[in-house]
Amino acid sequence: MISKFFNPKSIALIGATSDPKKFGNAVTMNLLKNDNLDCEIFLVSHGSKVIRDIPTYKSILDIPKEIDIAFILVPAKYVEGVVEECIQKAVKGIIIITAGFGEIDQKGKALEKKIELKCKSAGIRVMGPNCVGIINADINLNASFIQMPPRGHISMISQSGSFGCASFYKMENQNLGISKFVNLGNKMDVSFDDILPFLMEDENTEIIAIYMEELLEGRKFLEIIKEVNKKKPIVILKGGKTKKGREAASSHTGSIATNYKLLKTAIKQSGVLLCENISEFIIALKSFSFIPIPKGSKLGILTNSGGTSVLFSDNAEKLGLDFATFSEELKNRISPYLYSLVKLINPLDMIAGARETQYYAITKSFLEDDDIDIVVGCCVIPPFLGMKSIEHYRGMIRAWDESHRKKPLIPLMLFSEGFDELINFTDENKTPIFYTPYEAAYAAKVLIQRYRYLNLL
Amino acid sequence: MISKFFNPKSIALIGATSDPKKFGNAVTMNLLKNDNLDCEIFLVSHGSKVIRDIPTYKSILDIPKEIDIAFILVPAKYVEGVVEECIQKAVKGIIIITAGFGEIDQKGKALEKKIELKCKSAGIRVMGPNCVGIINADINLNASFIQMPPRGHISMISQSGSFGCASFYKMENQNLGISKFVNLGNKMDVSFDDILPFLMEDENTEIIAIYMEELLEGRKFLEIIKEVNKKKPIVILKGGKTKKGREAASSHTGSIATNYKLLKTAIKQSGVLLCENISEFIIALKSFSFIPIPKGSKLGILTNSGGTSVLFSDNAEKLGLDFATFSEELKNRISPYLYSLVKLINPLDMIAGARETQYYAITKSFLEDDDIDIVVGCCVIPPFLGMKSIEHYRGMIRAWDESHRKKPLIPLMLFSEGFDELINFTDENKTPIFYTPYEAAYAAKVLIQRYRYLNLL
Numbered sequence: 001m002i003s004k005f006f007n008p009k010s011i012a013l014i015g016a017t018s019d020p021k022k023f024g025n026a027v028t029m030n031l032l033k034n035d036n037l038d039c040e041i042f043l044v045s046h047g048s049k050v051i052r053d054i055p056t057y058k059s060i061l062d063i064p065k066e067i068d069i070a071f072i073l074v075p076a077k078y079v080e081g082v083v084e085e086c087i088q089k090a091v092k093g094i095i096i097i098t099a100g101f102g103e104i105d106q107k108g109k110a111l112e113k114k115i116e117l118k119c120k121s122a123g124i125r126v127m128g129p130n131c132v133g134i135i136n137a138d139i140n141l142n143a144s145f146i147q148m149p150p151r152g153h154i155s156m157i158s159q160s161g162s163f164g165c166a167s168f169y170k171m172e173n174q175n176l177g178i179s180k181f182v183n184l185g186n187k188m189d190v191s192f193d194d195i196l197p198f199l200m201e202d203e204n205t206e207i208i209a210i211y212m213e214e215l216l217e218g219r220k221f222l223e224i225i226k227e228v229n230k231k232k233p234i235v236i237l238k239g240g241k242t243k244k245g246r247e248a249a250s251s252h253t254g255s256i257a258t259n260y261k262l263l264k265t266a267i268k269q270s271g272v273l274l275c276e277n278i279s280e281f282i283i284a285l286k287s288f289s290f291i292p293i294p295k296g297s298k299l300g301i302l303t304n305s306g307g308t309s310v311l312f313s314d315n316a317e318k319l320g321l322d323f324a325t326f327s328e329e330l331k332n333r334i335s336p337y338l339y340s341l342v343k344l345i346n347p348l349d350m351i352a353g354a355r356e357t358q359y360y361a362i363t364k365s366f367l368e369d370d371d372i373d374i375v376v377g378c379c380v381i382p383p384f385l386g387m388k389s390i391e392h393y394r395g396m397i398r399a400w401d402e403s404h405r406k407k408p409l410i411p412l413m414l415f416s417e418g419f420d421e422l423i424n425f426t427d428e429n430k431t432p433i434f435y436t437p438y439e440a441a442y443a444a445k446v447l448i449q450r451y452r453y454l455n456l457l
Numbered sequence: 458m459i460s461k462f463f464n465p466k467s468i469a470l471i472g473a474t475s476d477p478k479k480f481g482n483a484v485t486m487n488l489l490k491n492d493n494l495d496c497e498i499f500l501v502s503h504g505s506k507v508i509r510d511i512p513t514y515k516s517i518l519d520i521p522k523e524i525d526i527a528f529i530l531v532p533a534k535y536v537e538g539v540v541e542e543c544i545q546k547a548v549k550g551i552i553i554i555t556a557g558f559g560e561i562d563q564k565g566k567a568l569e570k571k572i573e574l575k576c577k578s579a580g581i582r583v584m585g586p587n588c589v590g591i592i593n594a595d596i597n598l599n600a601s602f603i604q605m606p607p608r609g610h611i612s613m614i615s616q617s618g619s620f621g622c623a624s625f626y627k628m629e630n631q632n633l634g635i636s637k638f639v640n641l642g643n644k645m646d647v648s649f650d651d652i653l654p655f656l657m658e659d660e661n662t663e664i665i666a667i668y669m670e671e672l673l674e675g676r677k678f679l680e681i682i683k684e685v686n687k688k689k690p691i692v693i694l695k696g697g698k699t700k701k702g703r704e705a706a707s708s709h710t711g712s713i714a715t716n717y718k719l720l721k722t723a724i725k726q727s728g729v730l731l732c733e734n735i736s737e738f739i740i741a742l743k744s745f746s747f748i749p750i751p752k753g754s755k756l757g758i759l760t761n762s763g764g765t766s767v768l769f770s771d772n773a774e775k776l777g778l779d780f781a782t783f784s785e786e787l788k789n790r791i792s793p794y795l796y797s798l799v800k801l802i803n804p805l806d807m808i809a810g811a812r813e814t815q816y817y818a819i820t821k822s823f824l825e826d827d828d829i830d831i832v833v834g835c836c837v838i839p840p841f842l843g844m845k846s847i848e849h850y851r852g853m854i855r856a857w858d859e860s861h862r863k864k865p866l867i868p869l870m871l872f873s874e875g876f877d878e879l880i881n882f883t884d885e886n887k888t889p890i891f892y893t894p895y896e897a898a899y900a901a902k903v904l905i906q907r908y909r910y911l912n913l914l
Contacts, residue, residue, distance in 0.1 A: 023810075026841035099808070100798050147840035160764025162809065162837040162871075169838070170872040213767060239764060244780065245771035248763070251800050277895050278768060278871075306705070307617025307696060310670060311735060314702035323701065341557050343708050351556065352619065353480075380619040381626070383604035384483035414619075414735075415627040417874075438734050 001125055002190070002198040004092050006136045006180055008039050008068035011143065012060050012091070014082050015073030015098075016043035018051045024073040026145035027097065027133060028052075033148075034140040040065065060089050067091045071133065071143060076100035076108070079129070083115050087122040094119065096128035097145070102186045103130055103251065116188045125194070131185030132161030137178050138204050144183070152177015153206035154285055155199045157192055159184050159213045160239070167209075170282055175427055176289055179204040193217065193224050200228040207288045208232055209281070213239045213249040215263065226270045230457060233288050233450055234272045237281040238263065271453040273446060280442055283434070287443040288450075290432035291408045296373030297448045298324035300366040301347035303378035304354040304392065308414050308437065309347035312378055315441035321448070323347070324372045330365060337361040352382055359395030367403045374408040374444055378437075381416055389419045397431050408447055412440035458582055459647070459655040461549050463593040463637055465496050465525035468600065469517050469548070471539050472530030472555075473500035475508045481530040483602035484554065484590060485509075490605075491597040497522065517546050524548045528590065528600060533557035533565075536586070540572050544579040551576065553586035554602070559643045560587055560708065573645045582651070588642030589618030594635050595661050601640070609634015610663035611742055612656045614649055616641050616670045617696070624666075627739050632884055633746055636661040650674065650681050657685040664745045665689055666738070670696045670706040672720065683727045687914060690745050690907055691729045694738040695720065728910040730903060737899055740891070744900040745907075747889035748865045753830030754905045755781035757823040758804035760835035761811040761849065765871050765894065766804035769835055772898035778905070780804070781829045787822060794818040809839055816852030824860045831865040831901055835894075838873055846876045854888050865904055869897035 013031065015024040024045075031041060032052055042063045045056040057063050060070060060082070070091045072082050076098050086094050096115075101108040112129065119126045127134070133144030137151045146161060149168035154176060158164040161183040171177065180202065182195060192210060199205045208228065215221055225234050240249035241260040267274045275281040299321055303309040316323070323346050331344045337358050342350055350358050359377065366375040377396045381389050393411055400409045412434050416422055426433045434440040470488065472481040481502075488498060489509055499520045502513040514520050517527060517539070527548045529539050533555050543551050553572075558565040569586065576583045584591070590601025594608045603618060606625035611633060615621040618640040628634065637659065639652060649667060656662045665685065672678055682691050697706035698717040724731045732738040756778055760766040773780070780803050788801045794815050799807055807815050816834065823832040834853045838846050850868055857866045869891050873879055883890045891897040 020843055023841065104798060104800070145841045158764075160762070160767070162762030163764035163768075165840060166762070166765070166837040166871040166873075169875055173872075173875045211764065213764075239767040239771065241771045242774035244774040245767050248767040248770040248804050248806075251763070251802060251806055277772070277893070279893055279895065305617070305619030305623070306708070307615075307620035307668065307670075308623070310617070310696040310702050310705040311620075313705040314696065314698045315734070317699035317701040341561055343561070345708060347705050349705075349708055380623045383622060384480065384602045386477055414623040415630075416623075418626055418630045436734070436736055438736065 001092065002194055004068050005095070005127065005134055005182070007139065010040040010042070010065060010068045012042045012044055012063060012067045012070045013073065014044040014060055014070060016045045016048070016051055016056060018048040023097065023145050027071065027073060027143065030142040030144060030148070033142065037141060038139065039141065042067070060085050060091070063089070069093045069095060072096045072098060074098060080111065080115055083118060087118065087124060091124065094124060094126045095131070095134060095143070096126060096188070097131055097133055099130040101129045112186060112188055119189060126189040127182065128185040129188060131183040132164065133183065135178065135181040137180070149178035149181065150176070152179060152289070153204060154178055154209055154289065155180040155202065155205040155207070156209040156211070157182055157184060157195050158211040159187070160211060161185070163211045167282070174282065174286055175430060176285055187214070191216070193220050196224050196228050200231055206232060207285060208234045209285055210234065210236045211239065212236065218263065218266070222266050222270055225267070225272050229270065229272045235275060235281060235284045235288070236267060236272060237275045237278060273449065279439070283439050283442050284446045286432060287446045290430065291410065291443070291447060292406060293454065294373040294408045294447055294451045297322050297451065298371060298373045299376050299444060300324050300369065300372035300374070301376045301378060302359070302362045302366065303347055303349050304352055304382065305378060305380040305414065306349050308378040308380055308412065309349060311437040312376065312412060312440060313347060315437045316444070319441050319445045321441060321444055327369070327371055330369050330371070334362055334365050347378070353385065354392070355387060356391035356395040359392045360399050363396045363409065364399035364402065367399055367407050367409070374410060374447065376410045376412060376440055376444065378412045378414070380414050381419060390421050390425055393422055393433070394425065397429060410434060410440050410443050412437065458549065459651055461525050462552070462584065462591055462639070463598070464596065467497040467499070467522055467525050469499045469501055469520060469524045469527045470530065471501040471517055471527060473502045473505070473508055473513060475505040480554065480602050484528065484530060484600065487599040487601060487605070490599065494598060495596065496598065499524070517542050520546070526550045526552060529553045529555060531555060537568065537572055540575060544575065544581060548581065550582045550584070552584040552588070552591060552600070553645070554588055554590055556587040558586045569643060569645055576646060583646040584639065585642040586645060588640040589621065590640065592635065592638040594637070606635035606638065607633070609746070610636055610661060611666055611746065612637040612659065612662040612664070613666040613668070614639055614641060614652050615668040616644070617668060618642070620668045624739070631739065631743055632887060633742055650677050653681050653685050657688055663689060664742060665691045666742055667691065667693045668696065669693065675720065675723070679723050679727055682724070682729045686727065686729045692732060692738060692741045692745070693724060693729060694732045694735060730906065736896070740896050740899050741903045743889060744903045747887065748867065748900070748904060749863060750911065751830040751865045751904055751908045754779050754908065755828060755830045756833050756901060757781050757826065757829035757831070758833045758835060759816070759819045759823065760804055760806050761809055761839065762835060762837040762871065763806050765835040765837055765869065766806060768894040769833065769869060769897060770804060772894045773901070776898050776902040778898060778901055784826070784828055787826050787828070791819055791822050804835070810842065811849070812844060813848035813852040816849045817856050820853040820866065821856035821859065824856055824864050824866070831867065831904065833867045833869060833897055833901065835869045835871070837871050838876060847878050847882055850879055850890070851882065854886060867891060867897050867900050869894060
């Protein structure tokens with residue numbers, strides 16, 4: 001059944017409107033944007049007789065066809081009545097976008113419960129209320145009032161709609177892409193547990209991202225993520241970890257307290273990745289999107305900036321990462337490319353004069369070395385000696401491409417966000433890039449954790 | 458004397474060259490870029506008779522005028538001889554840019570010591586070796602081989618040159634600016650202790666940033682930063698905090714171990730800000746650059762995104778921040794501007810429909826409220842209802858400007874780095890912007906720490 005939410009053949013939008021100042025309009029317009037959608041759309045409206053040349057119905061009961069999914073956008077006080085009509089119409093699923101229920105007060109909670117029970121006894125699954133809707137980027141379906149994300153292979157379940165919206169902005173920036181997105185809101189019925197098994201089997205989903213504020217059936221959730229994570233990496237961010245955070249969450253999605261410490265321990269034991277903040281969350285998605293899982297845990301580090309490799313090393317040690325020891329064979333192989341001042345130790349500081357040739361040759365040597373499992377290429381773009389802003393990075397990527405990207409390469413281009421030529425290159429070549437020592441070290445940690453986890457299965 | 462390094466009236470560049478593949482050329486070109494520099498420049502070169510129409514000298518001894526500062530760029534093996542000539546010439550200060558000394562091996566250390574003693578007995582101060590040079594942006598002096606940073610009021614002492622270079626890239630991005638910059642390198646003679654008293658008195662320096670890998674005379678350093686920090690905030694980042702980091706540092710600037718735990722405790726006790734990573738370092742500089750010091754520690758938070766205020770609250774609690782309780786007076790004042798669904802609690806979730814009007818009115822009310830010391834404006838830019846990407850932020854800034862920016866405003870525009878119109882607005886109006894909940898919470902922490910420190914003086 002969950003599949004129908006993402007792949008409906010017919011949709012009724014109840015509360016559609018031509019008034020651009022209403023959320024109902026935003027959902028309607030997003031949905032109608034894609035002319036080629038393989039899904040019939042019916043609009044139910046009280047105010048507008050015609051919207052974008054489409055005649056509307058007064059009630060879902062007037063629609064002469066079967067409806068897979070009904071989207072409810074009418075004000076909270078009308079929702080119960082509309083749900084009753086949806087039940088009468090025997091829709092397969094309902095998504096209540098309207099807010100103003102359990103997140104507001106006890107009265108709202110009671111109304112939510114009443115609707116929940118009605119749908120349950122009718123055997124109809126419900127998403128929401130208090131959500132932005134659902135997106136299936138594979139088929140260009142945007143049944144939400146937020147923007148269409150870039151297309152890709154991450155599927156996200158978020159309890160917060162605006163979290164999804166902001167994440168899409170960042171993903172756009174970082175060349176990450178979405179397959180499915182769903183905002184659970186108050187989770188009246190459909191919850192994480194229902195969506196996860198669907199995503200596990202979903203062909204286009206390669207990585208699963210979860211933002212949660214509240215977890216009610218912890219045991220069941222833990223069992224499911226344990227299973228799903230074997231097949232596809234799950235990345236979780238929890239909001240409401242602290243007392244202050246939980247208080248904020250309770251007014252947001254009506255969440256009740258979850259013991260974060262217990263949850264943290266349980267998730268970590270299950271082998272699923274739990275991020276501590278939103279930056280880690282994005283870095284983890286980036287790592288899984290662009291970099292293969294290593295076959296060991298030893299890092300080989302090259303740099304043109306001592307400061308950067310010092311700061312990277314500090315972060316690496318804090319995160320428990322291991323550095324490879326260079327073999328005599330490797331030293332002999334790399335020394336012809338390096339200035340005589342350069343010490344043949346890991347991290348390898350090739351000093352500021354290092355150029356594309358060195359970055360290419362050393363990256364290649366590291367990638368081909370059996371003692372090195374992950375290559376970390378640190379760089380501060382030199383503003384001197386006529387060097388190109390892109391050359392060091394390009395050298396690394398050339399070596400990586402020649403090795404068919406089989407071993408992880410983590411390029412740390414310190415604070416290089418402003419170099420358009422470089423950023424365009426990463427766009428075009430779908431290559432990873434990290435901007436701070438912490439980001440690069442965290443990427444390595446995430447990949448190594450996945451390697452160790454898969455190794456134990 | 459230190460002032461002479463930043464404000465020389467005559468400079469000799471020893472090792473100047475027209476060969477664009479050499480560092481000597483990079484320094485020469487940077488120095489000659491500013492035609493209006495109020496300083497005479499003399500070039501000493503073996504290879505090039507004329508550089509950019511300027512005739513060169515074979516030796517510093519041939520220059521017919523007094524020299525304030527000699528920059529040495531010749532290969533390491535010639536440095537001792539050149540230093541002897543500088544002593545003979547009675548220059549006031551020497552900056553040795555050349556690398557290949559104590560950071561390489563014992564032989565290099567010995568040579569460094571020898572040169573140090575010669576200069577000491579001649580009473581000449583030396584910076585470096587193994588550094589990129591010195592910058593005084595106030596007078597457009599770039600005597601280094603890295604780029605000129607944007608002009609501003611931060612002065613930076615860095616042990617790593619590439620750290621400075623990368624920081625400048627980030628500063629350019631974040632509207633931060635530099636007054637003085639110096640790269641200490643191996644710190645043969647001139648060290649943090651010498652520069653700090655100068656910066657304390659320097660008119661254009663309002664904030665002092667330090668990147669250090671090694672600290673030899675800890676007690677003296679701590680005494681000095683304690684004094685300086687009373688007048689101007691000092692922001693420190695330490696590289697080589699861990700065993701791995703120290704190993705990397707030892708090959709970088711020849712540093713020896715510093716006990717980070719002890720140093721951390723001592724610095725914290727002195728009231729100086731010690732950042733844990735390079736992102737915190739930039740956020741701290743941004744906070745001091747754009748936001749006034751608060752007169753208390755209570756935060757008032759507004760948001761259009763529940764998820765963002767939940768994540769902000771988590772970070773705030775971790776950093777020990779306090780939230781204000783809304784008075785009845787404040788509630789009465791703000792309620793007319795808000796949807797009826799909105800709960801009048803802190804954080805104030807104005808929900809997704811909030812627009813410029815709400816952001817302006819609520820920010821204004823918070824800024825004028827005596828129970829709120831710092832206003833945190835959270836926002837996810839809404840992609841719906843025809844809202845402008847800039848309007849929420851603009852509303853907050855308008856209220857802030859009307860209050861003459863007297864109270865701290867911390868705008869958290871989640872993941873909005875890609876909105877050009879917004880970024881241009883911050884450029885033009887010199888306003889602060891933060892992109893993640895952690896950044897915003899850390900900014901508040903930094904400002905509150907400074908408030909408490911100044912309050913105890």
